[in-house]
Amino acid sequence: MPKIKMPKASPSLDMTPMVDLAFLLVTFFMLTATVRVSEPVVVDSPSSTSDKILPDNVMMISIDKFGKAFFNISNPQVRISTLERMGEQYKIQFNDDEKKRFGAMTSIGVPMDKLKDYINFDDSQRQKVKSPGIPVDSTNNQLGDWIQFGRIEAAKLAKSEKDKAESAGRDFKYEPLRFAIKADGAASYIAVQDIIKIFTKKDIYRFNLITNLEQEAE
Amino acid sequence: MAEVNTGDGGGHGKHDKKRAKKLSTRIDMTPMVDLAFLLLTFFVMTSTFNKAKTMEINFPAEPKSDDQRQKVNNALTFIMSKDNSIYYYYGEFYPAGNDKGNPATTLEKTNFSKDGLRKLLLDKNRSTVEEVNKLTEQLKSREIADSTYKRLVVNAKGSKGALTVLIKADDKALYRNVIDLIDELNICQVGKYAVVDMMPAEFELVTAAGAK
Numbered sequence: 001m002p003k004i005k006m007p008k009a010s011p012s013l014d015m016t017p018m019v020d021l022a023f024l025l026v027t028f029f030m031l032t033a034t035v036r037v038s039e040p041v042v043v044d045s046p047s048s049t050s051d052k053i054l055p056d057n058v059m060m061i062s063i064d065k066f067g068k069a070f071f072n073i074s075n076p077q078v079r080i081s082t083l084e085r086m087g088e089q090y091k092i093q094f095n096d097d098e099k100k101r102f103g104a105m106t107s108i109g110v111p112m113d114k115l116k117d118y119i120n121f122d123d124s125q126r127q128k129v130k131s132p133g134i135p136v137d138s139t140n141n142q143l144g145d146w147i148q149f150g151r152i153e154a155a156k157l158a159k160s161e162k163d164k165a166e167s168a169g170r171d172f173k174y175e176p177l178r179f180a181i182k183a184d185g186a187a188s189y190i191a192v193q194d195i196i197k198i199f200t201k202k203d204i205y206r207f208n209l210i211t212n213l214e215q216e217a218e
Numbered sequence: 219m220a221e222v223n224t225g226d227g228g229g230h231g232k233h234d235k236k237r238a239k240k241l242s243t244r245i246d247m248t249p250m251v252d253l254a255f256l257l258l259t260f261f262v263m264t265s266t267f268n269k270a271k272t273m274e275i276n277f278p279a280e281p282k283s284d285d286q287r288q289k290v291n292n293a294l295t296f297i298m299s300k301d302n303s304i305y306y307y308y309g310e311f312y313p314a315g316n317d318k319g320n321p322a323t324t325l326e327k328t329n330f331s332k333d334g335l336r337k338l339l340l341d342k343n344r345s346t347v348e349e350v351n352k353l354t355e356q357l358k359s360r361e362i363a364d365s366t367y368k369r370l371v372v373n374a375k376g377s378k379g380a381l382t383v384l385i386k387a388d389d390k391a392l393y394r395n396v397i398d399l400i401d402e403l404n405i406c407q408v409g410k411y412a413v414v415d416m417m418p419a420e421f422e423l424v425t426a427a428g429a430k
Binding site: 015016018019022023025026029030033045046048049050051052053054063180182183184185186187188189190191192193196199200203205206207208209210211212213 | 247248250251254255257258261262264270271272273274275276277278279298387388389390391392393394395396397398400401404405413
């Protein structure tokens with residue numbers, strides 16, 4: 001045993017700060033992660049070089065391989081009030097529970113007469129049901145009504161939020177409702193065009209076509 | 219110093235024997251850190267791929283009647299058809315036996331390859347491409363500001379000499395073809411393009427060309 005002890009360098013580092021940071025980041029990502037609810041339709045969108053990011057406030061029409069249309073609005077409040085308006089139009093009563101469930105759902109692709117049952121299914125049942133798509137014929141243009149009411153309700157919500165912000169003396173950043181079309185690359189262009197015609201008839205001309213970012217640079 | 223430490227894991231040196239075992243206050247945090255980083259990696263990976271990318275496009279309003287069809291100079295018309303084929307013609311459309319005495323429009327065929335569509339577009343749109351490249355050079359050498367650059371690029375793309383592209387698709391064309399074409403137009407600095415309906419005469423030509 002030597003008389004002078006050398007200060008022993010500990011081989012184990014103090015990992016506390018690193019662990020703190022790691023957990024902070026884990027917590028952050030867990031809280032910001034949105035729960036991905038399963039969509040009733042698989043859409044394989046085509047790729048492009050565009051790198052613009054989809055805005056948050058959107059009304060999205062998905063079109064699958066066979067040209068079936070699905071409707072979705074990102075804002076849950078607008079979804080619910082749109083459902084109320086659609087219920088009035090098609091004489092279907094939705095109770096509060098159904099409205100709440102509808103607000104948390106993703107795209108819907110069922111006609112109005114089947115919507116009530118569809119809302120009341122639980123998730124596993126809903127996945128088994130094949131959605132027939134929202135009717136888009138000129139005689140029974142339910143998609144047109146969804147678009148119409150969705151647009152009105154979104155504008156109403158924006159107005160009420162603006163009033164609220166102004167009365168509280170805060171700045172209000174208006175984010176207009178955008179119209180996104182997410183079509184399958186293998187869908188016939190005519191099917192997509194028919195949906196776009198429904199929009200242009202309602203004087204909506206600007207769209208966001210959803211694409212995947214092309215991976216390899218040519 | 220004379221002692222040789224054999225370094226076997228089980229035994230301690232003879233001097234340690236009488237000492238009470240010291241309990242370390244530190245806990246081995248390695249497994250916890252491993253787990254934390256695993257989760258961190260997972261969340262980072264899943265969250266970045268979530269946001270969808272989008273392409274903004276304006277569609278033209280329905281024309282009130284056929285007479286209002288606008289005359290466009292320097293127009294290239296693409297017609298998409300089955301099996302990813304693209305046909306195009308340049309200038310105005312003249313049906314066979316028209317009263318102005320112009321030769322009837324014939325369709326050329328091209329494809330999505332580098333020597334096909336890309337070459338054609340760059341060739342037809344050369345003035346704009348050169349203009350935009352010049353502006354990009356100027357931006358890189360800090361001669362013009364970012365906002366000026368954007369404005370000038372929009373101007374160049376919308377100038378009178380710039381190429382106008384009309385996109386038409388028949389019932390057998392896929393949505394993917396149309397998106398690919400629009401993407402190609404963006405790459406080739408074509409600012410003026412529109413997706414429009416096909417005329418019956420054009421449809422006949424495409425059907426005839428496809429049957430060949």
